[in-house]
Amino acid sequence: MILALVLLVLGIVGSAFFSGSETGFYRLNRVRLVLDGLGGDPIARGLLALTNQPPLFVATVLVGNNVANYVVSLATVMATQLVYGPQAFWPGLLAPIVLAPVLFVYGELAPKNLFYLAPNRLLRRCGPMLLVFTVLFAPAALLLWALSKLLERFAGQAPTPVQLLLARKQLQQVFDEGHEAGILSPAQRALAQGMFSLANKSVRDFMLPAGRLPTVRSDASPADVLSLAARFQCTMIPVEAPDKTATNPAGFVRTLEAHLGPKKPLQVHPVLKIRGNEPYIVALMRLEAAGKPLGIVVDESDRLAGFVTVEQLSEPLFRQK
Known part of the structure; x- marks a missing residue:
């Protein structure tokens, strides 16, 4: 017994x-x-x-x-x-x-x-x-x-979707615990949650289509740049490549420089090339690391598909709840 x-x-x-x-x-x-x-x-x-x-x-x-x-x-x-x-x-x-x-x-x-x-x-x-x-x-x-x-x-x-879902919940729990412990401020928590929710999106979802942004020729005058900037409400304008066969811009000009130096030749700044399927966060980090405010988005054939700016990519991070 x-x-x-x-x-x-x-x-x-x-x-x-x-x-x-x-x-x-x-x-x-x-x-x-x-x-x-x-x-x-x-x-x-x-x-x-x-x-x-x-x-x-x-x-x-x-x-x-x-x-x-x-x-x-x-x-x-x-x-x-x-x-x-x-x-x-x-x-x-x-x-x-x-x-x-x-x-x-x-x-x-x-x-x-x-x-x-x-x-x-x-x-x-x-x-x-x-x-x-x-x-x-x-x-x-x-x-x-x-x-x-x-x-x-x-x-x-495969169980990968379930594992990814668990990982997302665990990371969300880490954010909540950090906020409750006082490690993360409300702004830091909002930024972390924004990056977390947008991490699986591609830069193609946030780009401005090529036809929506005006372009100028490399020999354009500052007055032409300022006129286009006032009409389209933009601070940067892509510059067409001198080679007519090229499909991608050669760079961009700043409207502020055109305003401060109306009699000086325009300075063409290089742009960063970004693949359309590149992850959103990766594209933002590349632009920040290279110090480029404007990037061109290209498709699989290396043809221009649109434009993205650091400001344009940063704004959605703080809109996420």
């Missing part, structure tokens, strides 16, 4: 351990885990390796939960046979039904709530045992992992 009780307790504890670890895994703060790993914490490094292989972790938890539930079932059968004899039918049938609420509360609900509230602290303490069970259950876990890969190949779908 003592053996049956010991197995019952071990089964419930095991179910609580694996159920709580699963919830803690999805609630884990990856940034804090990476910092602990960089600090030389071996447990944090082991947990970080598991987070980089979600299918392996899920398979380990699945195997562990099944083993724990099997141990609970075995302990229940042993106890009923010892008390009522091996031929008792109804006690053996009713015992699992009576025990199910206990297993649900103490083996599932309570540990999941605890790990939900303190995922990093509890998973850090359970980390050594979790890594040990990962090694012990490796044969069965690897079999399930291979099966999931096989199904993924037949289905033609």
